[in-house]
Every structure is written in structure tokens, then in C-alpha cells.
Amino acid sequence: MNPIPPTGMIIPTEPGRHFRAGKFDFWSFFFSGLTGLATLLILAILAVLLGNIIINGWPNLSWHFVSTIPRKDFFDPATTGVLPMIIGTTIRVFVMTIFVLPIGVITAIYLTEYAPTDSMLTRIIRAAVNNLAGVPSIVFGLFGLGFFINFIGRNLDEFLQNPGPVWGQPAVLWASLTLAVMTLPVVIVATEESLKAIPLGLREASLALGATKLETICKVVLPQALPGIMTGGILAVSRAAGEVAPILFTGVAYYMASLPSKLSDQFMDLGYHVFVLSTQSPDIERTRPILYATVLVLLLLTFALNFVAILIRARVRKKLRALG
Amino acid sequence: MGIHRGHRARPLEWIAERGIFLVALSTILMIFLIFVFVGREAMPILFGQENSALIKPVIPPEEMDRLKPEELQAYLGLSDKAFRQMERETLRELMIVKQEAQEEIPEQLRNDPDAHLNTTEWSAMLLPRQWSGYDEPVYIWQPIGSIHKYNIVPLIIGSLKVTLVGLLVAVPLAVGAAIYVSQLARPRVREVVKPVIEMLSGIPSVVIGFFALLVMASVLQSVFGYQTRLNAFVAGIALSFAVIPLVFSIAEDALTSVPRSYTQAALALGASRWQTAWQIVLPTALPGVFAAVVLGFGRAIGETMIVLMVCSASVVSWSIFDSARTITTTIAAEMAEAVAGGHHYRILFMLGAILFAVTFISNLIGDVVIHRLKHRLEGKR
Numbered sequence: 001m002n003p004i005p006p007t008g009m010i011i012p013t014e015p016g017r018h019f020r021a022g023k024f025d026f027w028s029f030f031f032s033g034l035t036g037l038a039t040l041l042i043l044a045i046l047a048v049l050l051g052n053i054i055i056n057g058w059p060n061l062s063w064h065f066v067s068t069i070p071r072k073d074f075f076d077p078a079t080t081g082v083l084p085m086i087i088g089t090t091i092r093v094f095v096m097t098i099f100v101l102p103i104g105v106i107t108a109i110y111l112t113e114y115a116p117t118d119s120m121l122t123r124i125i126r127a128a129v130n131n132l133a134g135v136p137s138i139v140f141g142l143f144g145l146g147f148f149i150n151f152i153g154r155n156l157d158e159f160l161q162n163p164g165p166v167w168g169q170p171a172v173l174w175a176s177l178t179l180a181v182m183t184l185p186v187v188i189v190a191t192e193e194s195l196k197a198i199p200l201g202l203r204e205a206s207l208a209l210g211a212t213k214l215e216t217i218c219k220v221v222l223p224q225a226l227p228g229i230m231t232g233g234i235l236a237v238s239r240a241a242g243e244v245a246p247i248l249f250t251g252v253a254y255y256m257a258s259l260p261s262k263l264s265d266q267f268m269d270l271g272y273h274v275f276v277l278s279t280q281s282p283d284i285e286r287t288r289p290i291l292y293a294t295v296l297v298l299l300l301l302t303f304a305l306n307f308v309a310i311l312i313r314a315r316v317r318k319k320l321r322a323l324g
Numbered sequence: 325m326g327i328h329r330g331h332r333a334r335p336l337e338w339i340a341e342r343g344i345f346l347v348a349l350s351t352i353l354m355i356f357l358i359f360v361f362v363g364r365e366a367m368p369i370l371f372g373q374e375n376s377a378l379i380k381p382v383i384p385p386e387e388m389d390r391l392k393p394e395e396l397q398a399y400l401g402l403s404d405k406a407f408r409q410m411e412r413e414t415l416r417e418l419m420i421v422k423q424e425a426q427e428e429i430p431e432q433l434r435n436d437p438d439a440h441l442n443t444t445e446w447s448a449m450l451l452p453r454q455w456s457g458y459d460e461p462v463y464i465w466q467p468i469g470s471i472h473k474y475n476i477v478p479l480i481i482g483s484l485k486v487t488l489v490g491l492l493v494a495v496p497l498a499v500g501a502a503i504y505v506s507q508l509a510r511p512r513v514r515e516v517v518k519p520v521i522e523m524l525s526g527i528p529s530v531v532i533g534f535f536a537l538l539v540m541a542s543v544l545q546s547v548f549g550y551q552t553r554l555n556a557f558v559a560g561i562a563l564s565f566a567v568i569p570l571v572f573s574i575a576e577d578a579l580t581s582v583p584r585s586y587t588q589a590a591l592a593l594g595a596s597r598w599q600t601a602w603q604i605v606l607p608t609a610l611p612g613v614f615a616a617v618v619l620g621f622g623r624a625i626g627e628t629m630i631v632l633m634v635c636s637a638s639v640v641s642w643s644i645f646d647s648a649r650t651i652t653t654t655i656a657a658e659m660a661e662a663v664a665g666g667h668h669y670r671i672l673f674m675l676g677a678i679l680f681a682v683t684f685i686s687n688l689i690g691d692v693v694i695h696r697l698k699h700r701l702e703g704k705r
Contacts, residue, residue: 028598032508038500039509039517042568046524049535049565103350110348114341127691128351134619134687135680136626138652139362142659142676147361150664181354188351214337242528245628245652249659271530271629278534279633288538295531306526310519 050299057296060289066297072255074273075281077290082297084259088172088267089301091260092251093237095176096183101233103180104187111188112195113217133185137245144178144250166264173263175251182246183236190235194228194316195221231312238305242298244271270298358680366674374444374667382426385419438471444667449476465649467658467668474671476651482556483650486631487624489560490567494624495617497564498571502613505572506579507587507601518576525569533633536562541634556648559634563624571620578612578694579605581701608701615693622686626679628652651675 068081107125115122154168167173198221206216222229244252253266254276260267274294281287333341368374383391383399391399396415397407399422410418433439436456441448452461455473466473501521505514541558550557582605590600606613632653655672662669 025596025599028596031602032504032598035500035504035508038497039504039521042497042501042521042524042572043517045565045568046520049527049532052535052539053531103347106344106347107350110344114344115348125348125351127688128355130691131355131684131687132351134622134626134683134690135358136622136628136652136683138626138628138655139358139676139680139683142362142365142655142673143358145659146365146673147357150365151361184351184354212333212337214333214340238526242526242530244528244530245656248656271528274530274534275629275633278537284538291534291538295534298528299531302528303523303526306523310523314519 053292053295053299056288057292060293061296065290065293069259072257074255075277075283075287075290077286080290082270082273082294084256084268085270085273085294086297086301087259088252089241089270092172092176092179092247092267092269093241095172095263096179096240097233097237099177099180100183100187100236101229104184104232104236105191105229107184108188108191108195109217109222112192113213113221129185129188132181133189135182137182137243138248140178140182140246141249143181144174144246148174148177149250169264170249170251170253170266171264172251172260172267175247175267178246178250179240179243182243183240186236186239187229187232190232190313191225191229193313194225194231197228197316197319198224227312228316231309231316234305234309234312238302238309241305242271242302244269244275247272270294270301274298362673362677362680366670366677369444369667369670369674370677372445374670375442382423383419384423385416388416388419433470436471441471443472443474444671449474449671451475452477465654467662467671472668474667476671476675479649479651479654479675482635482648483625483652485556485648486559486563486635486650487621489557490563490624490627491617491620493561494564494567494571494620498568498620499575499613499616501568502572502575502579502616503601503606506576507605508597521572522569524565525573527565529566529627529629530633532562532565533630536630536634554634556635559631559648562630562634563627566627566630567620567624570623571616574616574619574690574694575609575613578609578616578697581612581698582608583701609697611693611697615690615697618686618693619690622683622690625650626652626683628656632656651679655679 065081066086067083068079069083070080074080107129111122111125115125149168149170152167153171153174154165156167157165160166202220202224203216206220207213211219247269251266252269252272254268256266256268274291277287277291277294278284281291284291363370388396393407397404399419429439438456441453443449452463452475454461455464455471463475463477464473465475465478501517505517505521509517536558537554540562541553544558544561545553548557586604586608587600590604591597595603631650635648635650635653655675658668659672662672
């Protein structure tokens with residue numbers, strides 16, 4: 001028995017518009033209201049959270065604050081700044097993007113263009129992608145420490161015959177690579193979605209004109225998928241910029257007098273700084289203004305990116321829906 | 325999707341296509357590497373090869389020659405490479421140092437039965453023990469002082485407690501909102517509300533943790549009037565903020581994938597929209613909602629920063645370990661102090677391995693359930 005009627009028989013309807021129940025039912029009304037309340041409550045949580053941070057953070061945000069390198073005691077509101085944290089976060093996210101984008105995009109290309117639909121291997125790759133997305137971020141931190149630093153880094157030091165540990169210790173590169181592993185599924189899923197939105201006819205036309213499959217992918221499919229790939233990249237960046245747990249053991253520093261200059265340096269980080277300011281401050285009332293300002297900077301960085309990604313994604317989805 | 329037509333690939337392209345295939349295997353490789361390298365550091369604990377006892381049997385340096393090389397290496401705790409590079413005299417020096425270190429342990433500790441116990445054994449990690457100075461057998465995690473106590477039961481209970489509170493708050497809210505958005509709301513409301521709720525997932529967990537610590541903790545305390553300001557309850561509620569968007573989007577997806585013909589049939593028979601949603605759509609999509617809860621559980625038990633900031637904010641600096649401490653926060657807070665390669669370090673890795681195993685299984689269950697559901701509802705794809 002097939003519960004799905006042939007496609008031609010489905011009458012396109014907007015939910016809630018064309019079908020009405022005959023008479024008023026109290027319990028229906030009551031429970032519908034309850035689910036509506038749940039929705040409202042979630043929206044309220046979001047509004048209160050964002051509102052609280054913006055209202056308390058905005059007055060404390062100044063150009064001086066975002067452009068100052070603080071001294072060791074960064075809890076003093078008058079002299080502190082977050083410039084090294086902004087730079088540190090930017091560097092680690094940028095290095096991450098260099099690694100994660102090519103690998104993620106190529107994997108997505110394989111999954112949409114090459115992978116046989118029903119093969120076991122395809123199922124396993126998809127399961128691995130989904131599973132990777134659900135691994136706790138602290139486990140990624142342990143993985144970065146165990147694999148990148150203790151295994152690759154130490155062996156690299158031995159191979160290069162460095163006098164002391166250069167690569168076998170926390171560094172920007174290791175933090176970025178750890179984050180790249182973590183954000184891989186984000187890029188894959190977003191790219192795949194945008195590749196699927198490209199009509200099959202476009203590929204067929206290209207093939208009919210004598211192009212090979214790889215040429216079709218490089219010259220026809222990928223340029224079309226660019227907005228989707230960008231969404232994936234932006235989502236990965238915004239996710240990674242806010243993550244603290246994976247970099248705890250792989251590269252972040254509590255305080256550094258100078259900015260990181262090599263890939264083997266440690267770095268200061270915005271998210272970690274929020275953690276430090278809110279838990280290690282000697283006088284929380286005094287540091288509250290700079291704490292709010294730092295959180296606002298972090299939110300502006302991650303949230304603004306996320307917002308852009310959601311806008312692009314909504315466009316891609318609309319296109320997908322228009323194609324049916 | 326992919327079309328399997330067109331010209332044959334040129335030789336170079338053939339190589340490139342093989343390359344694409346190999347890169348696509350990277351996700352499987354990563355999962356495998358996580359297993360291997362988190363497991364590798366935890367291995368000695370899992371197989372009981374680590375000995376954390378304070379007082380170990382001492383072999384006098386004079387008896388060095390009677391030992392086999394393997395025994396000597398194990399006794400000194402050296403790696404293969406270091407052992408091979410060392411000369412006989414250096415090894416002898418090490419044995420003397422080891423003997424002296426054991427002799428320096430104060431007499432008082434020497435008579436303590438705890439000092440002879442290997443605290444990294446499974447029985448010590450899971451069963452309560454009456455430590456000297458305690459009146460009754462206790463479960464205790466205390467990796468400081470001269471005798472490290474590594475009972476992981478309090479951490480597991482702490483994790484489950486916080487996770488449970490988080491899920492109890494998050495699941496009804498998220499599933500309710502998913503029913504509303506997918507079944508009851510008007511299309512225009514739906515178009516706005518869905519991305520806004522998904523935006524919640526874009527808030528970094530440190531920011532949620534910060535909000536819970538500075539704002540929510542005091543508000544909740546004044547509402548419920550409990551004693552300690554920072555506890556598992558506040559952490560659980562903050563945790564639910566991180567879990568809601570995940571559970572919502574998976575449940576909403578499952579509810580939306582129920583074929584339109586089901587709802588149309590129910591409505592045509594005179595059911596109200598709520599009756600349709602509750603009696604037709606929800607039972608059909610129930611596996612999907614279940615998967616959402618399972619994946620939400622995986623997300624909640626693995627969340628680190630929120631719980632670290634709320635529950636053990638003070639613990640980090642004062643090293644007082646209370647029962648609301650979770651597995652994740654323990655790893656995050658103590659890894660920096662643990663000596664690389666030491667037993668504390670390895671136990672933390674073992675906790676990470678347990679966490680990974682738990683989330684791996686819950687992710688797998690969620691993935692399979694969703695796949696089956698889609699398969700059933702949409703026919704073979």
C-alpha cells in the first residue's frame with residue numbers, strides 16, 4: 001500500500017487557508033494557544049538575551065576599547081581593550097577557512113555529483129558527516145591535543161630537530177585545524193544544499209555541448225553554487241568564532257604581551273576573554289561594563305555573520321522551492 | 325543526484341575525480357582519528373596499566389642487573405625511545421632518584437592504606453570507598469593533594485542532572501513551537517518565526533553562559549528562593565537555550581515531512597487543526613521527534629562552556645568539587661593543570677572517550693531513526 005498519491009493529484013494548498021474545521025472546539029483552541037505560547041516564550045528568551053546585551057553593552061563600546069592592547073591586568077575598565085582578542089579570533093578563523101572550505105566543498109561535490117545514491121559507502125559518509133556535527137566541542141579540544149599537538153606536532157619537532165618544542169605545544173595552527181575539523185559538516189551541508197538547487201537541465205546542456213563531467217562541475221555548477229558555498233563558509237566562520245571549548249587546550253592564551261606573528265604562536269581570543277572576564281574577575285561589579293562591551297563585540301562578530309548567512313540561505317531555499 | 329552521462333573523463337580529469345573521492349572520505353577518516361587519538365591517550369586507564377598509587381614497591385639500584393630490560397623500562401616508566409637512548413649510568417641514577425623520592429614520603433602517609441591503592445583501577449573509579457579521615461564510604465572526585473581520588477560517579481551524576489533539567493525545559497518548548505510553526509501558524513508567521521528561532525543557535529555558548537551567570541542566576545534565585553545562587557538548575561535552564569534550536573529544527577523538519585494528504589484527509593473528515601496535528605501528524609512524525617530529543621541529549625551532555633561558567637565558576641579557582649560538576653567541565657577546568665602523560669591527564673582523556681562514545685551512539689540512533697522516517701514517508705529516494 002502506498003500512502004503517497006501520484007504527484008499530479010496533490011492540490012497545492014497553503015496550510016491553514018483552505019481547510020477549516022466545522023465547529024469551535026475548546027480543547028483545540030486551548031492546546032493551539034499552548035504551542036503558540038511555547039513559540040512566544042522562545043522568541044522572548046532570544047529578545048531578552050539580545051536586548052540585555054545590546055542595552056548594557058552599547059554605551060560601553062568605544063573606539064578606544066576595540067583598538068587598545070591591554071596591559072596584563074585587563075580587568076581595569078579605564079585602560080583595557082580587546083584589540084589582540086579581535087585579531088586572535090580573526091586569525092584563527094581565517095586559517096581555519098583556508099583548510100575547511102576546499103575539503104568541505106569537494107566532499108559536497110562528491111556527495112551530490114558523483115556518489116551513487118543507494119550505496120553503502122554514501123550512507124556511511126553521510127552518517128559520518130551527521131555524526132561529526134554532533135561530537136561535543138570539548139572532545140574536539142581533546143582530539144586537537146592528542147592528535148595535532150601530541151602526535152603531529154611532536155613528531156614534526158623531532159623531524160625538524162628543533163631544540164625545544166615549537167610545534168609540539170598549543171599554537172594558532174593547531175587551534176585552527178581543530179576548528180576546521182569541527183566546522184567541516186557545516187560547510188558540507190550548506191554546499192550540498194546549494195548544489196542540489198541547481199537545475200539538472202543546466203548540467204545536461206553543458207554535457208550535450210561536449211563538456212566532460214568535471215568541466216561541467218567547474219565551469220557551470222560551481223559558479224552557480226557560489227552563494228551557497230559562501231553561506232557555508234560564513235556559517236562555519238560564525239560558529240567557529242564563538243567556540244571556546246575546542247581551543248582551550250590547543251592554542252588560546254590567558255594573556256600575551258604581543259600579537260601572534262607566527263603560526264606556532266599562541267593567541268588571545270574574544271570568547272575565551274568573555275569567559276575569563278566573567279569568572280576570574282576580582283571585582284565583578286567593576287568589570288561588568290567591559291564584560292558587556294566584550295560580549296557585544298563577540299556577538300556583533302558572530303551574529304552579524306550568521307544573519308548574512310541566513311539571508312543568503314533563505315534566497316537559495318526560495319530558488320530551490322521555485323524549481324520544485 | 326549526479327548525472328552519469330557525458331564524455332569520458334580525460335586522464336588528468338580521471339585523476340582529479342579519484343582525488344575528489346579520496347577527499348570525500350575525509351569525514352570518515354576524522355571520526356576514525358578522533359576515536360584513535362582520544363582513545364590512545366586513555367588506553368592505559370581503560371586497560372588498567374596505569375598505577376597511581378603513591379607508594380610503590382622499590383627496587384634497590386643494586387639489583388638493577390637482575391631485572392629484564394622490559395621490567396626495568398616499566399619500572400622507570402620510560403618510553404621505548406628514551407629507554408634505548410639512555411646509558412646504563414643514567415638508568416642507575418634514575419633508580420636512585422626514584423628510591424629517594426619514595427623515601428621522602430612522610431611516615432604518616434606511609435601507614436595510610438590509601439597510599440597503596442591504585443586509584444585509577446575501575447573499582448576505585450566506580451565504587452564508593454571509605455578514605456582515611458572519612459566516616460563512611462563516599463564517591464569522591466578530588467585530583468589534588470597527595471592521594472588523588474578519581475571516582476567518576478559524581479561527574480556522571482552531575483552531567484545527567486544538568487542534562488535532564490535542560491531537556492525537561494527544552495523539549496516541551498521546542499516541540500510545542502515545532503508543532504505550532506509547522507502545523508498551526510499561518511505561512512507568513514512561519515516564514516518569520518522559523519529563521520528567528522534558528523538564530524538562537526548562532527549565539528555562542530560563552531554568551532549564553534555569561535547571561536546565565538550575570539543575569540539569570542539572580543533572577544531565578546529571587547523567583548524560586550533557593551540557597552546557592554549557582555547550581556544545576558540555573559545551568560540546566562541556560563543549557564536549554566542551546567538545545568532548543570536543535571530540537572526545534574529537527575522536530576519541525578520531521579513534522580513538515582508528513583505528507584499533505586494525511587492532514588487534508590483529517591481536515592476533510594471534520595477534525596480541527598489541533599486534532600489533526602495531535603492525532604495524525606504527531607504520531608506519524610513521532611520517530612522524528614524522538615530523534616530530535618536523542619540528538620538534543622547528545623548536544624546537552626556535551627555542552628561545556630555554559631555549565632563551566634554557571635556551575636563551577638567558583639570551583640575553577642578554589643578547587644572545591646561539588647556534585648553539580650559535569651564530565652565536560654571537569655575536562656575543561658582540569659586539563660590545564662594535569663601533567664601531560666600523567667594519570668590525571670589520562671583519566672581526563674578517558675572521560676572524553678566516554679563522552680564521545682555516548683554522543684556517538686546517540687547521534688547514530690538519531691540519524692538512523694530520521695533516515696527510516698523519511699524513507700517511510702517519502703518512499704524510496
